Amino acid sequence: MSEKIAFVGVGRMGANMARRLKECGYAVTAVYDVHAPAAADLAAELGAEHATTLVEVTAAADVIFTVVTDDAAQLGVFSETGDSLLVGAAGKIFVNCATITPKTHVEVERRAKSVGASSLEGCMASSIPQARNGTLYLMCGGEEPTFQRVRPILEKLSSALRFVGSTGQAAQVKALVNMVMNINTAALAEGLGLGAALGLDLTMLREVFLQTGANSQVLKTDGEDMQNRDHACFFSAAHAAKDSTIAWVLGCEAGLNMPLAAATKLQFDRMVALGLGGLDKSGVAELTFKGRHA
Numbered sequence: 001m002s003e004k005i006a007f008v009g010v011g012r013m014g015a016n017m018a019r020r021l022k023e024c025g026y027a028v029t030a031v032y033d034v035h036a037p038a039a040a041d042l043a044a045e046l047g048a049e050h051a052t053t054l055v056e057v058t059a060a061a062d063v064i065f066t067v068v069t070d071d072a073a074q075l076g077v078f079s080e081t082g083d084s085l086l087v088g089a090a091g092k093i094f095v096n097c098a099t100i101t102p103k104t105h106v107e108v109e110r111r112a113k114s115v116g117a118s119s120l121e122g123c124m125a126s127s128i129p130q131a132r133n134g135t136l137y138l139m140c141g142g143e144e145p146t147f148q149r150v151r152p153i154l155e156k157l158s159s160a161l162r163f164v165g166s167t168g169q170a171a172q173v174k175a176l177v178n179m180v181m182n183i184n185t186a187a188l189a190e191g192l193g194l195g196a197a198l199g200l201d202l203t204m205l206r207e208v209f210l211q212t213g214a215n216s217q218v219l220k221t222d223g224e225d226m227q228n229r230d231h232a233c234f235f236s237a238a239h240a241a242k243d244s245t246i247a248w249v250l251g252c253e254a255g256l257n258m259p260l261a262a263a264t265k266l267q268f269d270r271m272v273a274l275g276l277g278g279l280d281k282s283g284v285a286e287l288t289f290k291g292r293h294a
Helices: 012-023 036-046 054-060 071-077 102-114 128-133 144-157 169-197 202-210 217-228 237-253 259-273 281-287
Strands: 004-008 027-032 063-066 093-096 118-124 136-142 158-165
Touching (some): 004 012, 004 054, 012 027, 012 063, 012 144, 027 054, 102 169, 136 144, 136 169, 144 158, 169 237, 169 281, 217 281
Parallel strands (some): 004 063
16 A cells, blocks of 8 residues: 555544545545644644645645535635645645535646646545445546546445546536435425424334335434434534535526425525534424424
8 A cells, every 4th residue: 555645624524534544554644624733633643744735735645635615625725826736746646525516626627637637526425434434435536547546545435436427427416415315304304393293203203204105314314313403413504505505506507497406405504594504414303393493
């Protein structure tokens, strides 16, 4: 395992991916985050360099993972001027794991190619525990030779690795995954909220849902939390709002009418407006149960 690996963005997802690769025998040589204490702590834990500039990150590694918050942050770390991952990047590979718009992945690829580097989408449809134990569902987009070069690394992070196609397509698929997931989450919150208003036993109701057409993955992950108001964050309402917007915009650009996607986006936007964006997406139930935030 000769590749040297670095991470830009070491929140809970990025940090746990770095830990996983370190445990698998890879040299994690540098970590960087705009929140410097997080990077410093992880660097000390992994025996890596705490890079304080993006130029240092690129110099320290062969493969650089970016796990940042949004389009602006992604374009910022690949800035065409100033401190940037692009400086000295010839021959390097960037694996970009943020949930961002397809057009931003395409632009990052263009910028990387302009300096002789390669980039790959590594879109994740999983959460923090899966990042830690190497069972992420990873959807990749870009040039297939680049995918094959980093595939051994990605296989240590993922139990289900899927090459989707050209750059931008993995982000499109990820947007659709999260759109359907978020719609299911909002629908489940309404179902349980109505059940509570009718005086039904919610544990019984969830068991019935589980055995019928109302079943879903969201029921398994979020149903009990909605009932018990346990919204410890694994996938935040703010991220759900961002991702719902990405999918909704794609629908508008395609000329489609998507009323469910639009209504779901409004629900998660409302959570953010109420200051609830830091709750897990299960917190959308706070808008549907009588006597809660609604």
